[in-house]
Amino acid sequence: xxxxxxxxxxxxxxxxxxxxxxxxxxxxxxxxxxxxxxxxxxxxxxxxxxxxxxxxxxxxxxxxxxxxxxxxxxxxxxxxxxxxxxxxxxxxxxxxxxxxxxxxxxxxxxxxxxxxxxxxxxxxxxxxxxxxxxxxxxxxxxxxxxxxxxxxxxxxxxxxxxxxxxxxxxxxxxxxxxxxxxxxxxxxxxxxxxxxxxxxxxxxxxxxxxxxxxxxxxxxxxxxxxxxxxxxxxxxxxxxxxxxxxxxxxxxxxxxxxxxxxxxxxxxxxxxxxxxxxxxxxxxxxxxxxxxxxxxxxxxxxxxxxxxxxxxxxxxxxxxxxxxxxxxxxxxxxxxxxxxxxxxxxxxxxxxxxxxxxxxxxxxxxxxxxxxxxxxxxxxxxxxxxxxxxxxxxxxxxxxxxxxxxxxxxxxxxxxxxxxxxxxxxxxxxxxxxxxxxxxxxxxxxxxxxxxxxxxxxxxxxxxxxxxxxxxxxxxxxxxxxxxxxxxxxxxxxxxxxxxxxxxxxxxxxxxxxxxxxxxxxxxxxxxxxxxxxxxxxxxxxxxxxxxxxxxxxxxxxxxxxxxxxxxxxxxxxxxxxxxxxx
Amino acid sequence: xxxxxxxxxxxxxxxxxxxxxxxxxxxxxxxxxxxxxxxxxxxxxxxxxxxxxxxxxxxxxxxxxxxxxxxxxxxxxxxxxxxxxxxxxxxxxxxxxxxxxxxxxxxxxxxxxxxxxxxxxxxxxxxxxxxxxxxxxxxxxxxxxxxxxxxxxxxxxxxxxxxxxxxxxxxxxxxxxxxxxxxxxxxxxxxxxxxxxxxxxxxxxxxxxxxxxxxxxxxxxxxxxxxxxxxxxxxxxxxxxxxxxxxxxxxxxxxxxxxxxxxxxxxxxxxxxxxxxxxxxxxxxxxxxxxxxxxxx
Numbered sequence: 001x002x003x004x005x006x007x008x009x010x011x012x013x014x015x016x017x018x019x020x021x022x023x024x025x026x027x028x029x030x031x032x033x034x035x036x037x038x039x040x041x042x043x044x045x046x047x048x049x050x051x052x053x054x055x056x057x058x059x060x061x062x063x064x065x066x067x068x069x070x071x072x073x074x075x076x077x078x079x080x081x082x083x084x085x086x087x088x089x090x091x092x093x094x095x096x097x098x099x100x101x102x103x104x105x106x107x108x109x110x111x112x113x114x115x116x117x118x119x120x121x122x123x124x125x126x127x128x129x130x131x132x133x134x135x136x137x138x139x140x141x142x143x144x145x146x147x148x149x150x151x152x153x154x155x156x157x158x159x160x161x162x163x164x165x166x167x168x169x170x171x172x173x174x175x176x177x178x179x180x181x182x183x184x185x186x187x188x189x190x191x192x193x194x195x196x197x198x199x200x201x202x203x204x205x206x207x208x209x210x211x212x213x214x215x216x217x218x219x220x221x222x223x224x225x226x227x228x229x230x231x232x233x234x235x236x237x238x239x240x241x242x243x244x245x246x247x248x249x250x251x252x253x254x255x256x257x258x259x260x261x262x263x264x265x266x267x268x269x270x271x272x273x274x275x276x277x278x279x280x281x282x283x284x285x286x287x288x289x290x291x292x293x294x295x296x297x298x299x300x301x302x303x304x305x306x307x308x309x310x311x312x313x314x315x316x317x318x319x320x321x322x323x324x325x326x327x328x329x330x331x332x333x334x335x336x337x338x339x340x341x342x343x344x345x346x347x348x349x350x351x352x353x354x355x356x357x358x359x360x361x362x363x364x365x366x367x368x369x370x371x372x373x374x375x376x377x378x379x380x381x382x383x384x385x386x387x388x389x390x391x392x393x394x395x396x397x398x399x400x401x402x403x404x405x406x407x408x409x410x411x412x413x414x415x416x417x418x419x420x421x422x423x424x425x426x427x428x429x430x431x432x433x434x435x436x437x438x439x440x441x442x443x444x445x446x447x448x449x450x451x452x453x454x455x456x457x458x459x460x461x462x463x464x465x466x467x468x469x470x471x472x473x474x475x476x477x478x479x480x481x482x483x484x485x486x487x488x489x490x491x492x493x494x495x496x497x498x499x500x501x502x503x504x505x506x507x508x509x510x511x512x513x514x515x516x517x518x519x520x521x522x523x524x525x526x527x528x529x530x531x532x533x534x535x536x537x538x539x540x541x542x543x544x545x546x547x548x549x550x551x552x553x554x555x556x557x558x559x560x561x562x563x564x565x566x567x568x569x570x571x572x573x574x575x576x577x578x579x580x581x582x583x
Numbered sequence: 584x585x586x587x588x589x590x591x592x593x594x595x596x597x598x599x600x601x602x603x604x605x606x607x608x609x610x611x612x613x614x615x616x617x618x619x620x621x622x623x624x625x626x627x628x629x630x631x632x633x634x635x636x637x638x639x640x641x642x643x644x645x646x647x648x649x650x651x652x653x654x655x656x657x658x659x660x661x662x663x664x665x666x667x668x669x670x671x672x673x674x675x676x677x678x679x680x681x682x683x684x685x686x687x688x689x690x691x692x693x694x695x696x697x698x699x700x701x702x703x704x705x706x707x708x709x710x711x712x713x714x715x716x717x718x719x720x721x722x723x724x725x726x727x728x729x730x731x732x733x734x735x736x737x738x739x740x741x742x743x744x745x746x747x748x749x750x751x752x753x754x755x756x757x758x759x760x761x762x763x764x765x766x767x768x769x770x771x772x773x774x775x776x777x778x779x780x781x782x783x784x785x786x787x788x789x790x791x792x793x794x795x796x797x798x799x800x801x802x803x804x805x806x807x808x809x810x811x812x813x814x815x816x817x818x819x820x821x822x823x824x825x826x827x828x829x830x831x832x833x834x835x836x837x838x839x840x841x842x843x844x845x846x847x848x849x850x851x852x853x854x855x856x857x858x859x860x861x862x863x864x865x866x867x868x869x870x871x872x873x874x875x876x877x878x879x880x
Contacts, residue, residue: 085844160841166818167801167842254819258799260737261761272802272817306673308681337804337815337839339822342715349710353702360698364691367662370669372682377674385670389663396655403705405713406647408813409633412804412839476648477632478808480839484847489835491634491808494627567681574680 018137020129021550025136026115027443030436033107036143037429038513040098043091045510050083052503054485057081069151077155085484089158090174092482094146096161097178100286101185102143104428108293109227110139110192112435113220115443117196119541119548120214122205122557122579127198135191142184149177160482162283165252165275169244170259179242186235193227196220205540207559211317212578214539214563215303215310218317219296222324223289230285230328237278244270251275273338280331288327290424291391292320294431295362298384301438302366303564304537305381306373307574310564312365319358319365326355336404337411345404352402359395363388374567374574379453383434386461387427394422397472412482415475418468426464433460433516440520441534445546446527452519459512466505470498536575539563543579620852623832624809634808637834637855639827641811643713647705654701718814721825722791728825729786733796734766735803735816738845740836741765742784746777746869759799779868784836784853786828787861793825804840807853813839828855 010019019025049058057063062081066074077087118126126132149156154172157163168175200221204213213221243249248267252275255268303310310316329351336345366388375381397419400406410416433456440448478491486492486499533542540559544552557579565576624635636645673679722728732743732751743766745751752768752775759767768775786792796805798816806813807826814824838849856864 085847089841089844089846158844164802164841170801256756257818258736258756258759258767260800261759261765263756263759268819272819306681307675308683309685311685337813338817339815339820340718342711342719345714345718346706346711349706353699353706356702357695357699360695364695367666367669368686368688368691370666370673371686373669373673374675374679374681375670375673389659389666392659392662396659399655399702399705400648400651403647403651403710405644405710405717406651408717409644409648409808409811411813412806473627473632477627478634478806478837480806480837482841482846484844486847488848488850489837490622490624491626491835495632498627567683569683 018133020125020133022114022118022126022129022132023443023548023552025132026111026113028136029106029114029139030111032140032143033103033111036098037103037107040095040103041510041513043095043098045506046083047088047091047095048503048506050088050484051486052500054487055082058083086155086158088484089160089482090150090156093157093160093163093178094150097146097157097182099424100161100290101182102139102146104290104424104432105189105286106139107432108297108428108435109189109196109220109223109289110136112216112297112432112439113192113196113223113293116439116541117217117220118199118203119442119544119552120217120539121200121203121208122540122553122559123199123203124551124553124556126195127202128195131191131195135188135195138184138191139188142181142188145177145181145184149174149181152177162279163241163275164279165241165244165270165272166254166257168241168275169253170264176242176245179238179245182238183235183242186231186238189227189231190235193224193231196224197228200224205557205559208540208578209559211314212559212562215299215313215316215320216293216296218320219292219299222320223292226285226289226292226324226327230282230289233278234282237275237282240278241275273335276335276338277332280334281328284331284334285324285327287420287423288323290428292323294387294428295320297431297435297438298387299366300539301380301384301434302369303566304438304535305376305378305384306369307376307566308369308373308564309562309566310365311368311371312361313562313564316362316365319361323355323358323362326351326358330355333402333407336407340404349402349404352398356395356398356402363392363395378437379448379450379457380434380438382454382457383430383437386457387431387434390422390426390430390464394419394424394427397422409478410475412480413475414471414479414481417481418471418475421468421471425468426461430460430464433457436520438535439541440523440527441530442541442544442546442548444524444527445529446523447530447534448519448523448527452515456512456515456519459515460509463505463509463512467502467509468505470502470505474498533577536573538565538575538577540578543577620833622835624834636809636811637828637830637832638810638812639829640713640717641809643709643717644811647709647713650709651705654705658698717826718824721793721823726791728791728793731784731786731792731794732766733784733794733805733816735796735798735805735838735842735849736765737800737843738838738849739782740784740805740838740849740851742781742851744779744781744865744868745774746779747865748774748777750774752776752778777869781868782851784851785861785864786853786855787858788828788831788855790858791825791827793823795821795823797821801842802840803838803842803849806837806839807834808837809834810853815840831855831857 058081066078077084152174156174157178159168159171240251244251250266250268250270252272253266253270257264332348333352401410437448437453474495477495479486479495487496530546532546540557559578560581561578567574568576626634734741752772754767756767758764758769766780768778796814796816798818803816805816810826812826814822832855834853836851836853838846
């Protein structure tokens with residue numbers, strides 16, 4: 001840890017690029033992830049044109065992109081300005097991959113976790129600062145590989161973010177790039193998760209017992225275990241699929257495949273379902289990797305803006321641990337249609353119903369925290385409050401998907417897309433926005449504009465519901481997901497009006513982000529200056545200067561009480577910070 | 584009235600979306616370039632959006648879906664009312680302070696238990712029996728079922744019928760010829776002589792249909808929304824499911840699992856016919872050897 005003290009003597013490169021300071025790495029993560037989120041969203045905005053107006057040239061971009069990437073690229077992928085089915089599929093696969101692995105997880109774990117967690121526990125940095133830096137740069141490299149894959153022969157991976165074999169094994173070269181990229185991204189997450197666990201266990205300030213940890217830290221702690229335990233199976237599976245593609249093995253390839261009338265010369269004996277089991281064994285805990293830190297963020301913001309202690313702090317902690325544990329027991333509910341018998345499907349449906357209970361407890365605790373509070377409606381709080389009903393919709397619509405019989409009608413339809421997007425987009429991404437508005441003053445020493453922030457929230461909230469609500473109706477109508485043109489089917493044709501609605505919602509949502517982008521960049525230079533504790537908050541990060549210097553605290557803080565002591569009777573202020581002694 | 588401003592977007596959004604269903608906002612895009620075959624049934628009708636149900640078992644799935652959605656809406660609305668009331672009642676204003684003391688509330692606990700019990704009922708009382716019947720308990724020969732092998736490939740459905748003898752001939756990958764023998768039926772097997780392959784699914788009304796589903800290349804999913812039927816077609820596996828049509832007409836079969844660039848057009852017609860029409864069709868198809876015009880494939 002000796003380099004903490006001399007940190008500010010390093011040159012530009014060591015201070016801002018190859019920094020070992022958790023705050024710089026956190027900002028690097030967050031900014032890179034925000035850029036990827038926007039890029040992943042742009043892919044979707046283009047796909048939404050094809051969905052709404054199939055076979056019509058994309059305005060502006062249909063002209064521009066072929067000019068940008070050359071005539072050959074244009075002819076194969078955008079003849080006449082119309083997106084080809086191959087390009088549509090690769091955008092779909094890359095949208096999912098980018099949003100999850102390059103956007104949301106790096107933002108809420110790598111970004112917020114790295115920046116806020118050490119401050120909240122009163123630590124000068126992470127336990128392994130160099131490992132932390134390595135984690136970011138491995139992630140960055142993974143991102144570059146993913147982006148480069150768009151220019152591989154045949155384009156980027158196009159077998160969905162799920163990469164089901166044998167489709168993925170027989171796919172074009174982009175899939176190989178995807179696998180290499182995934183191996184890098186998973187490695188990065190593993191490095192990060194080990195670091196988080198060790199830091200939370202070892203670097204807590206004096207007096208910071210486990211049950212005095214802010215809930216955000218608990219959420220990051222459980223998330224790190226999920227990453228640590230769930231990612232290795234996918235990394236292994238990714239390497240196996242890579243071998244199937246490049247070394248002629250057949251882990252996921254059965255005998256006697258006949259593709260386009262040609263008998264394939266795979267040795268055979270493998271199982272396509274093995275991939276699905278390995279994949280979902282990661283990917284279901286991954287859902288909780290996306291949602292738990294989001295719960296952590298909004299819990300901080302709701303406690304702060306209701307000005308009262310959290311209702312059921314310990315219940316929430318136990319729930320989050322229970323959620324983490326059970327998230328390893330539900331994976332095969334993604335596979336009800338793979339020929340599952342009654343008893344196996346009943347097992348996974350039961351675990352799925354059980355896992356809904358702690359999620360409902362978390363929501364209930366936050367809801368009751370509002371009761372008898374004194375609720376301030378700043379931008380961060382508006383985003384955090386919208387999380388609650390949006391997550392509720394996402395959670396409730398999980399029920400018909402989690403029950404095998406009703407899943408028969410809804411599996412692989414737009415209902416599924418609506419369901420998980422309600423959890424992740426107006427859920428997790430709104431929580432991430434809430435976090436940006438909340439901690440921006442800590443990071444920059446300046447506030448973001450409340451006026452622009454509220455406009456951002458208002459239009460985003462409307463638009464995002466216009467995007468995703470129709471998907472439930474489409475799913476009930478039987479429209480399959482991942483269709484390049486749904487109007488070929490009578491149910492798809494009947495629901496095309498909703499597709500158009502949803503597309504316009506997506507473009508409106510894109511436009512609403514202009515408020516955020518303008519606000520974000522202008523506030524760095526022009527925002528109102530703040531002192532260390534602009535929100536009158538109680539947790540330790542608000543006792544450090546804004547922005548905190550290298551090493552974080554002038555003197556190591558001592559913790560005297562629970563994290564959310566607001567409106568304590570008999571005090572002159574309505575907040576009682578963790579580090580202030582009784583006197 | 585900050586609170587009203589707060590919930591306005593939700594109301595506006597919901598209303599916009601709901602209304603948009605009745606009348607497509609910006610008009611239809613390109614007309615579907617599907618074949619000119621008329622498809623029976625009603626699709627996307629307000630307010631449940633569910634397609635016509637022409638199967639014996641579909642009702643059970645629909646009932647479960649209806650109960651679930653009523654349950655979900657009741658929970659969400661009840662929850663939402665309390666949420667919005669809290670936001671209004673406990674908004675920060677001069678003279679109002681937060682209460683440090685935490686409420687001792689039993690209600691959430693009871694509610695939680697009630698919800699969990701209801702979920703258990705839905706699972707054990709409804710979902711499991713339906714699943715067992717629809718997916719697992721195949722009709723016996725006494726029920727006089729029709730047997731069809733469904734073989735998916737990029738990007739078409741092959742429906743392999745046993746012909747008049749009701750017995751499938753042997754198949755092996757080495758006999759596959761994309762044009763003359765897409766199924767790879769062993770030419771030396773006498774039981775395969777009257778086998779035939781169709782790109783259209785023909786089934787008789789009011790008889791159980793047992794489909795044995797597999798794929799030649801990648802994973803597909805055999806989906807017939809009007810029959811409330813869906814089953815992945817997985818290479819290397821044969822999975823049997825059954826259904827029973829209850830009404831004649833022409834409907835659509837879709838692929839529900841991403842299977843490559845033309846996944847979206849992997850569509851087949853399903854014709855539900857009277858017993859006599861069905862027999863006549865089988866007779867016609869079984870006449871020739873397993874040879875077809877290229878157009879049929």
